[in-house]
Structure formats: structure tokens, C-alpha cells
Amino acid sequence: MLIAHISNGVKRYGTHLSLDNVDLDIYQGEILGLLGPNGAGKTTLIHSLVGLLKIDSGVIEVFGKDQKKNLLEIKKQIGLVTQEVSIFWDLTARENLEFFGGIYGLRGEVLKQRVDEVLEIVGLSEYARKLPTKFSGGMQRRLNIACALVHKPKFLILDEPTVGIDPQSRSYILETIKKLNSEGTTVLYTTHYIEEVQSIASRVAIMDQGHIIARGTIDELVRKIQYEEKINLEVIDPTKDLISKIEKIHGVKQVVGKENIIQIISSVESGNLDRILNIARESGGVKSVNTEKPSLEDVFLTLTGRKLRDGGEDSYDS
Amino acid sequence: MILRTSYFMIKRMLRGYITLAILMLTPLALITVLGMVAGNGLDTSGIPTIGGIAITMILAFQLYGGYNTLVYIGEDLININKWRMHSLPYGVHLHAFSIILAATFFSTLQGFVLILFTQFVYGVDWGNIWLVLLVLLLISILTQLLYFNFAIFSKDFKTADRYCVAYGLISLVLGEVWFQLPDIGILNFMSTYGNPFSLGRNAVYTFITGDNLNRALISMGILLAASIVVGIVSIFTGRRKLA
The missing domain is CATH 3.40.50.300 (P-loop containing nucleotide triphosphate hydrolases)
Structure with a gap:
């Protein structure tokens, strides 16, 4: 109503x-x-x-x-x-x-x-x-x-x-x-x-x-502004085979391995997180995982071309 | 509703200690000091000097008794609280009216307290004290309405404050408080009937001495008529400026 x-x-x-x-x-x-x-x-x-x-x-x-x-x-x-x-x-x-x-x-x-x-x-x-x-x-x-x-x-x-x-x-x-x-x-x-x-x-x-x-x-x-999400995967054994398997998943656009952290860029809502986790578990196990999505600040920046507090306003300090 | 909001306004005015002190203690101090300096003589109208000083001081400070109206109209309806007050299911003109009502009551009461004090402490004979109270009320109503218009027509508080000070000073100059004005027809009229201070003084002197009743009645009539005219003007200006 x-x-x-x-x-x-x-x-x-x-x-x-x-x-x-x-x-x-x-x-x-x-x-x-x-x-x-x-x-x-x-x-x-x-x-x-x-x-x-x-x-x-x-x-x-x-x-x-x-x-x-x-x-x-x-x-x-x-x-x-x-x-x-x-x-x-x-x-x-x-x-x-x-x-x-x-x-x-x-x-x-x-x-x-x-x-x-x-x-x-x-x-x-x-x-x-x-x-x-x-x-x-x-x-x-x-x-x-x-x-x-x-x-x-x-x-x-x-x-x-x-x-x-x-x-x-x-x-x-x-x-x-x-x-x-x-x-x-x-x-x-x-x-x-x-x-x-x-x-x-x-x-x-x-x-x-x-x-x-x-x-x-x-x-x-x-x-509305972003169709990709970044997945940071910390694995026990970051083999080339694991990276290759992840790269083959539909919707995965980029995979970068650095020590035991694998950074994956994938389409949002492709359901790829579950698939990636399953593959990583089969390949030795996962220590941690997190995803980064765009924030409202990014939305505002994309829509207006400037940051919300560009005008030198006070910061949010909680 | 107006009585209820006026009650809160009076509470607020009672907590304005600085205004209270200026409008109560200053005239008391001046009456005391000037009374001591002047001694026990009689003034030109034949009333004791201390009585003349008390009349002048109490009426003069009535001309500044609109300060509460100025401050609260500014705070509540023009500046800080403007949007809050406008968002209420209560006409801002009603709030303005309750401010004027409360300030009139408050200012008259202040004057009346001074009258009682000078009567009991300094022995000033005020004649019919209720008629003197009526004069204070008439001056107060006119003053509040003028201050209301100063508040809503000025671009800021400082300017309005200057108009209010000018209103008081011009009245006192025309009332020949500090010096005699030149003996010219128009100035003679202005010093007798052309300002609220003289009008109030004419009436109060009559109540004390019993002389010149006509002049007292005319003076009070002019005060009442002026209040009605300014009151009608205030209704129109208030609607236009506060809506």
C-alpha cells in the first residue's frame, strides 16, 4: 500500500x-x-x-x-x-x-x-x-x-x-x-x-x-551497474590444474593465482561460487572465501560520475 | 489550544533570565539611584520626584517589553524552528498570537510588579492602581504588535532589534524625557499625543493627580485605536509573511 x-x-x-x-x-x-x-x-x-x-x-x-x-x-x-x-x-x-x-x-x-x-x-x-x-x-x-x-x-x-x-x-x-x-x-x-x-x-x-x-x-x-563479482579464494593447494578447472567454468572471466590466494572474476548470479568451492574442495580444500560486490558508493559514482561526499563534507566515522 | 501554547510561552519567558533581569532590575536600580539623587522634592506636575521617576522608568521599559515577542517570533516562526512549527497541524498564525498574548501578559506583569514594589518600598502613590495597570496593558499590546511587525518585516534579527531600539528611543525623545523639544506646533502635539510613552504618562499622571481627565481619556483612546490599527495590519502582514 x-x-x-x-x-x-x-x-x-x-x-x-x-x-x-x-x-x-x-x-x-x-x-x-x-x-x-x-x-x-x-x-x-x-x-x-x-x-x-x-x-x-x-x-x-x-x-x-x-x-x-x-x-x-x-x-x-x-x-x-x-x-x-x-x-x-x-x-x-x-x-x-x-x-x-x-x-x-x-x-x-x-x-x-x-x-x-x-x-x-x-x-x-x-x-x-x-x-x-x-x-x-x-x-x-x-x-x-x-x-x-x-x-x-x-x-x-x-x-x-x-x-x-x-x-x-x-x-x-x-x-x-x-x-x-x-x-x-x-x-x-x-x-x-x-x-x-x-x-x-x-x-x-x-x-x-x-x-x-x-x-x-x-x-x-x-x-544495475555491475554484472561481475570478485571472488577471493584461499586454498590449501593452489595447483595449475585447479586454476585451469576454474577457468573452464561458464561465466568465469578471469582467474589469477598468487601464492595460495586465487582471485576470480565471475558473472554475478551465475551460481559459480558453489561450483568453484566444490572444485577447490576436491583439489585439497579451502581455507577461506570472500566475495566483493560493488557498494552503493560505486553505484553513486557510476550514475553521477562523482563521489557522494565530493563537496568536502564530514566523514562517517563510526 | 492558544491558552495552552501561551502557558508554555510564559514558561519559556520566565526562563529568559537575562531579559527578565534587564526589564525588571534595571528600572528598579535606576529608580533607586535617580530617586536618591533627586531627593524628596516635587516635580512640575506637583507629584513627588520619586513618583515621576518611577512613572518614567516603568513606562520607558514597557516600550522595550516587546523583546520577547521579537525573539520568539524570530526563533519559532522565522529561523530555527520554522519548519518544525510549519509541519504541525496547528496554524503558525495561532502560535504567533500565543507569543504576542504571552508576551503582553508577561510585560504587563513585569510593569505591575515594579508598580507594587515602588508603592510599598518607596511609597509612590499611583492613585487608582488598576487604571494604571490598564495603561500598562494598552502600551504593552501596542508594543508587542509593533515588535511583531518589526520581526517579520526585517531581513534579520539585528535589523529588527535596531527598529525596536529606535521605536523606544524616538518615543522617549518625543516624550521629552531627556530634553525639551522646540516649542513648535507639531512637536508640541507629538510630545503630548504622538508617542506611546507620552500617552501612557498623560493617563498615569491624571490617575495620580486627578487633573485633566479628558487628556487621559483621549490618550488611552489613542493607545487603543493605535493597537487596533496595528493589530489589523498585523493580521494581514502575518498571513502574508508567515504562511
């Missing part, structure tokens, strides 16, 4: 096309990773989906409803985690959640219970009565997420929620998102960290210069 759908979305700022005929579907229960460098149009796309920006042309539907006509109703079921930490610095963590919960109509015991739950989810229960000015950057980011969770949104949108935080907090946030997703929340997660997308996304859309240039599961995207 579709949670959100945008077709032919166009958004211009002067002569700059921030969204260039964007088509995107987001399905219920998935984590869609929206990957792209800064300036790709990710935030514009998110803001358009939530109705914060009006697109110049195109159609946006959320929860199967026309977004323009049902904006208020749609907003009630969406949680937006903004790129900047958007919390009230002069209210405690609990008061922040009470404020936002109240806006969504939660009151009394229900509000209190939900605030407690969300504080628990983001690991801030102990700091409920503290002002966010006393928090670390990671804790502030977690409170930022909590403010978007307090009303139990069906659709959670996170706009680069881990920028500039320590690896532990990053890991905590990613685990929290996985947990929320496993409980039924649909997630749209934008980032320029490929590792995060690989870690949590069930599907990926790659965005560049206002276009969605590729979409699919990580495996599908990888298959």
Missing part, C-alpha cells in the same frame, strides 16, 4: 530547478533511504511532501489523499525530524514533548504516558527534567526525534538526523529507527551517509541535481 506518492514534481527557485520532474513512491512499512549530496533536492522534496513548500507543478498524495486538499489531516499523521535541531531550548525535555503532544491533541494521562514512552524510546528518561542546553549534541538530536514521535506518526520523515554527532548516538538513533519501523512506522530517511542507508533502508532512492536518478533495493541498484 502506498503511503506517499509524488509524480512529476517540479519546484523552481528562480532559474534553479530544485525538483525536476520527480517521481517517487513510498510504501507502507518500508524504510526508504533518500540518498544524495547536499543540494541534491532532498530537503525540498521532504518539505514538499509535508506541505511546507508548494510545488510548482505535479501531484503529491499522502495516505492516498490529495495533499493540497487534506493538508491538516495529513500533518496529524506525519512526524518530521528537521535537519536542524528544532526544539525549545528553554523548555525541559519533558516540557518539549508535552508542548508538541498537546498540539496533536494529546491530553492528561494519555499525554503523560506517551511522553514517558517516547523518552524511553530515545533514551532520555533520566534527563526528562533537564533543559536541552545541558545535553550533548547526540542527546539534543534524540530529543529532536522524540518531538516528532510523541503523537505516534504513521509516517516518519527524517532529514539528515545524524549530522555532526558521535558514533554512539548515531548508532542509537539508527537502532531506534529500525525499532520504530519494526513496530509499523513507515520511514523516509534522507542522508548523505551511504553507510546509514545500507544499515537501515529496505529501499533506496538516489537523488542528484533535483532528479531521482535511481531507485530500488540496494542489491537491485548494485546489479
Whole structure:
């Protein structure tokens, strides 16, 4: 079932096309990773989906409803985690959640219970009565997420929620998102960290210069750009006969032996790994085996001709 | 909903200790020091000097009581929290209204605390204290609405802040706080009815001395009318700039 759908979305700022005929579907229960460098149009796309920006042309539907006509109703079921930490610095963590919960109509015991739950989810229960000015950057980011969770949104949108935080907090946030997703929340997660997308996304859309240039599961995207895989085989006895037998397998393109390591380039999905292992076992045995497939970074490089973080952005250091 | 969000706004304003200190402690210190320097005489209107100083200081600082409106409109609806607030199923105009409401209450309360303090500690006779409170409320409403417009029309906080400072200073100059203006018709009018400080002072002096009731009523009427006009302007500008 579709949670959100945008077709032919166009958004211009002067002569700059921030969204260039964007088509995107987001399905219920998935984590869609929206990957792209800064300036790709990710935030514009998110803001358009939530109705914060009006697109110049195109159609946006959320929860199967026309977004323009049902904006208020749609907003009630969406949680937006903004790129900047958007919390009230002069209210405690609990008061922040009470404020936002109240806006969504939660009151009394229900509000209190939900605030407690969300504080628990983001690991801030102990700091409920503290002002966010006393928090670390990671804790502030977690409170930022909590403010978007307090009303139990069906659709959670996170706009680069881990920028500039320590690896532990990053890991905590990613685990929290996985947990929320496993409980039924649909997630749209934008980032320029490929590792995060690989870690949590069930599907990926790659965005560049206002276009969605590729979409699919990580495996599908990888298959789009490369039809070969590299197999590194460590054998006990690397004989010429063994290398010759491997070379004769259909789909094997190259075999290079170096000491007891044999490097094989073979077609992806040819099922050759099993055949190669069987031959190697018959010829003395296998010590170890690993395969190297192209990464999302390679996909991005192939599709755009540049690396995702070419712009000198911070590195992912977990 | 507006009352609920206003409650949180007041909480936030109460934690703005620097603003609180500037708007509460500075006038108190000035009243104390200037009162000691001036001694026990009477001013030209026949009220004790300390009373005149207290009126000037409390009304003057009311002109800067819109600072909370400036800061929170900027933070919540223009800068840091803009997208979060726009993503909520709650009109941003309602949040703007709750900021103005809370800031008006807060600023009036600050002035009222100063009035009570000067009455009980320095023995200032404020006449009918509830009418004085009404004057503070009228000045506060006008000030908050002006600060709101300064906030949404300025390109950045610094520029808006300069407009706010200018609003206060021009009012005080026109109110002849520091020096007499030349005896020219238009300036005479401006120094009597042409700025919120003088309008407030006209009314408060009447409540203390019982003289010139007409002038007090006209002054309060002008304050109310100005607030209504700026309020209507704010509705249109707010819709256009904050939507």
C-alpha cells in the first residue's frame, strides 16, 4: 500500500530547478533511504511532501489523499525530524514533548504516558527534567526525534538526523529507527551517509541535481551497474590444474593465482561460487572465501560520475 | 489550544533570565539611584520626584517589553524552528498570537510588579492602581504588535532589534524625557499625543493627580485605536509573511 506518492514534481527557485520532474513512491512499512549530496533536492522534496513548500507543478498524495486538499489531516499523521535541531531550548525535555503532544491533541494521562514512552524510546528518561542546553549534541538530536514521535506518526520523515554527532548516538538513533519501523512506522530517511542507508533502508532512492536518478533495493541498484563479482579464494593447494578447472567454468572471466590466494572474476548470479568451492574442495580444500560486490558508493559514482561526499563534507566515522 | 501554547510561552519567558533581569532590575536600580539623587522634592506636575521617576522608568521599559515577542517570533516562526512549527497541524498564525498574548501578559506583569514594589518600598502613590495597570496593558499590546511587525518585516534579527531600539528611543525623545523639544506646533502635539510613552504618562499622571481627565481619556483612546490599527495590519502582514 502506498503511503506517499509524488509524480512529476517540479519546484523552481528562480532559474534553479530544485525538483525536476520527480517521481517517487513510498510504501507502507518500508524504510526508504533518500540518498544524495547536499543540494541534491532532498530537503525540498521532504518539505514538499509535508506541505511546507508548494510545488510548482505535479501531484503529491499522502495516505492516498490529495495533499493540497487534506493538508491538516495529513500533518496529524506525519512526524518530521528537521535537519536542524528544532526544539525549545528553554523548555525541559519533558516540557518539549508535552508542548508538541498537546498540539496533536494529546491530553492528561494519555499525554503523560506517551511522553514517558517516547523518552524511553530515545533514551532520555533520566534527563526528562533537564533543559536541552545541558545535553550533548547526540542527546539534543534524540530529543529532536522524540518531538516528532510523541503523537505516534504513521509516517516518519527524517532529514539528515545524524549530522555532526558521535558514533554512539548515531548508532542509537539508527537502532531506534529500525525499532520504530519494526513496530509499523513507515520511514523516509534522507542522508548523505551511504553507510546509514545500507544499515537501515529496505529501499533506496538516489537523488542528484533535483532528479531521482535511481531507485530500488540496494542489491537491485548494485546489479544495475555491475554484472561481475570478485571472488577471493584461499586454498590449501593452489595447483595449475585447479586454476585451469576454474577457468573452464561458464561465466568465469578471469582467474589469477598468487601464492595460495586465487582471485576470480565471475558473472554475478551465475551460481559459480558453489561450483568453484566444490572444485577447490576436491583439489585439497579451502581455507577461506570472500566475495566483493560493488557498494552503493560505486553505484553513486557510476550514475553521477562523482563521489557522494565530493563537496568536502564530514566523514562517517563510526 | 492558544491558552495552552501561551502557558508554555510564559514558561519559556520566565526562563529568559537575562531579559527578565534587564526589564525588571534595571528600572528598579535606576529608580533607586535617580530617586536618591533627586531627593524628596516635587516635580512640575506637583507629584513627588520619586513618583515621576518611577512613572518614567516603568513606562520607558514597557516600550522595550516587546523583546520577547521579537525573539520568539524570530526563533519559532522565522529561523530555527520554522519548519518544525510549519509541519504541525496547528496554524503558525495561532502560535504567533500565543507569543504576542504571552508576551503582553508577561510585560504587563513585569510593569505591575515594579508598580507594587515602588508603592510599598518607596511609597509612590499611583492613585487608582488598576487604571494604571490598564495603561500598562494598552502600551504593552501596542508594543508587542509593533515588535511583531518589526520581526517579520526585517531581513534579520539585528535589523529588527535596531527598529525596536529606535521605536523606544524616538518615543522617549518625543516624550521629552531627556530634553525639551522646540516649542513648535507639531512637536508640541507629538510630545503630548504622538508617542506611546507620552500617552501612557498623560493617563498615569491624571490617575495620580486627578487633573485633566479628558487628556487621559483621549490618550488611552489613542493607545487603543493605535493597537487596533496595528493589530489589523498585523493580521494581514502575518498571513502574508508567515504562511
